[in-house]
Amino acid sequence: MNLSRRKWSPVLFLRHLRTMPSVILKSKAGRAQVKSTEADAWGQVIYTWTLPPQLREKYGDVFTIYLGSRPTVILWGYEAMKEALVDQAEAFSGRGHIAIIDPVFQGTGVVFANGKSWKVLWRFSVTTMKDFGMGKRSIEERIKEEAQCLVEELQKSQGAYLDPHFLFNAITANIICSIVFGERFNYQDPRLLQLLHLLNEIFIILCSFYTQMFEIFPGILKHFPGAHTHLYSMIEEVKDFITENMERHQKMLDPSGPKDFIDSFLLHMDKERLDPESEFHQKNLVHTVLSLFFAGTETSSSTLCFGFLFLLKNPGVLEKVQAEIDRVIGAHRLPTLEDRAKMPYTDAVIHEIQRFSDLVPVGVPHSVIKDTHFRGYYLPKGITVYPVLSSALQDPRHFEKPNTFYPGHFLDAQGNFRKPEVFIPFSMGKRLCLGESLARSELFLFLTTLLQNFSLGSPKAPEDIDLMPRKNGLGRPPPLFQVRFLPRR
Numbered sequence: 001m002n003l004s005r006r007k008w009s010p011v012l013f014l015r016h017l018r019t020m021p022s023v024i025l026k027s028k029a030g031r032a033q034v035k036s037t038e039a040d041a042w043g044q045v046i047y048t049w050t051l052p053p054q055l056r057e058k059y060g061d062v063f064t065i066y067l068g069s070r071p072t073v074i075l076w077g078y079e080a081m082k083e084a085l086v087d088q089a090e091a092f093s094g095r096g097h098i099a100i101i102d103p104v105f106q107g108t109g110v111v112f113a114n115g116k117s118w119k120v121l122w123r124f125s126v127t128t129m130k131d132f133g134m135g136k137r138s139i140e141e142r143i144k145e146e147a148q149c150l151v152e153e154l155q156k157s158q159g160a161y162l163d164p165h166f167l168f169n170a171i172t173a174n175i176i177c178s179i180v181f182g183e184r185f186n187y188q189d190p191r192l193l194q195l196l197h198l199l200n201e202i203f204i205i206l207c208s209f210y211t212q213m214f215e216i217f218p219g220i221l222k223h224f225p226g227a228h229t230h231l232y233s234m235i236e237e238v239k240d241f242i243t244e245n246m247e248r249h250q251k252m253l254d255p256s257g258p259k260d261f262i263d264s265f266l267l268h269m270d271k272e273r274l275d276p277e278s279e280f281h282q283k284n285l286v287h288t289v290l291s292l293f294f295a296g297t298e299t300s301s302s303t304l305c306f307g308f309l310f311l312l313k314n315p316g317v318l319e320k321v322q323a324e325i326d327r328v329i330g331a332h333r334l335p336t337l338e339d340r341a342k343m344p345y346t347d348a349v350i351h352e353i354q355r356f357s358d359l360v361p362v363g364v365p366h367s368v369i370k371d372t373h374f375r376g377y378y379l380p381k382g383i384t385v386y387p388v389l390s391s392a393l394q395d396p397r398h399f400e401k402p403n404t405f406y407p408g409h410f411l412d413a414q415g416n417f418r419k420p421e422v423f424i425p426f427s428m429g430k431r432l433c434l435g436e437s438l439a440r441s442e443l444f445l446f447l448t449t450l451l452q453n454f455s456l457g458s459p460k461a462p463e464d465i466d467l468m469p470r471k472n473g474l475g476r477p478p479p480l481f482q483v484r485f486l487p488r489r
């Protein structure tokens with residue numbers, strides 16, 4: 001990337017933690033005080049938010065970049081991430097800043113809370129999601145039901161080409177809706193359509209270059225209109241939707257039998273209403289539900305989209321998965337989570353879909369909750385830390401063909417499933433993705449149900465299918481594409 005072509009002139013300081021700032025980068029030609037390869041590298045940091053391996057080679061696995069005036073520690077490679085997030089789990093358990101959304105959450109809700117508030121909300125969310133997965137209709141049952149609704153919807157398409165993004169968003173959003181609101185929506189329901197539209201637009205902005213620019217110039221950009229203004233108004237709309245739902249729940253609350261996540265939270269609010277220190281208040285409720293929608297909808301649906309794209313591009317892999325489905329599950333019963341253990345090839349393909357799609361390349365920022373010594377460096381309390389998950393998922397020491405879609409990465413010589421420890425798309429340590437087990441169940445059940453019922457068709461030849469994500473920022477949304485679902489029987 002040629003920085004001299006850029007009109008604007010961001011200044012980035014890069015320094016090794018133990019030294020004074022050693023590199024100052026400007027975008028105008030001749031002003032960058034670095035070699036051109038480093039300038040290219042920094043171009044990528046600024047524009048695509050990916051950290052090229054040259055930086056690791058030069059500065060090691062732990063180094064600091066300055067986003068505007070804010071020092072930010074980068075952890076590169078599985079070993080550094082594990083030593084920090086797992087071996088010093090408590091110290092690294094803080095949530096770091098994301099400048100563009102900090103004003104929305106203000107440290108509330110399960111994703112952005114810290115300290116006692118995060119612990120209480122995390123414990124509540126995990127147990128409550130489990131409760132509503134273990135009651136009459138388990139999470140597995142809900143996913144299976146949703147998968148059947150999707151099959152029926154796709155049958156109506158009569159083999160026409162369609163963009164699957166909307167339907168994949170709908171099924172993952174419906175799972176969250178059924179856990180938090182106790183209801184799912186028909187795919188034509190205007191409330192669902194509006195919710196999906198908002199979540200998708202929000203996700204795209206959060207993954208965009210604007211979010212990176214906001215990270216570097218928050219103090220300046222917030223005074224001007226821009227994508228953040230649009231973002232905040234859309235988030236308000238989602239919050240209104242959640243609040244209306246919450247108020248409806250309040251009116252019909254039955255203290256003897258909470259029906260869903262919101263009911264349970266409201267009962268806790270009631271129980272602790274005299275405690276001024278309680279974490280169970282309306283803001284935490286709305287922001288926790290909002291967090292579940294943000295964290296649990298586009299992530300799973302984007303992974304599914306990438307999955308179908310990779311399968312269209314690799315028809316040989318698709319054929320093997322369908323052969324395994326036919327052998328283990330057959331045509332006449334629904335796939336179950338128990339089948340997974342008997343389907344090593346399909347399991348390997350799903351893991352490879354997650355590895356290769358690399359959906360959250362630089363992780364979600366952490367912070368250290370106390371002054372911390374790490375690998376001989378001093379990290380002051382509160383400093384932001386990015387665990388670059390991509391550096392593990394693409395590590396050539398652990399994955400033979402890191403830049404190729406290759407399910408063999410997850411199979412041993414006998415064809416048994418194996419999972420290298422560096423497979424960490426859900427991160428590690430105390431802030432590990434709270435929805436990991438839900439997401440893994442969704443990926444397995446949705447994918448196997450669809451492939452059990454349909455053959456896939458693409459308007460493009462495999463070699464012409466483009467895998468380039470639409471954005472490459474905090475997340476990597478898949479490209480738009482067309483696919484058709486043809487009934488297999």
Ligand code: HEM
Pocket residue numbers: 095110111112122291292295296297299300303359360363364365366425426427428430431432433434435436438439
């Ligand atoms: C393929 C799908 C998914 C991927 C790749 C993914 C990935 C991640 C990652 C990388 C993090 C950051 C962990 C860290 O801070 O180090 C995270 C956090 C989180 N995820 Fe997921 N996630 C997925 C699906 C879900 C689902 C379905 C839910 C729904 C409940 C969910 C809920 C959360 C929450 C609540 C957090 C914040 C945890 C905390 O701050 O303590 N995720 N996820």
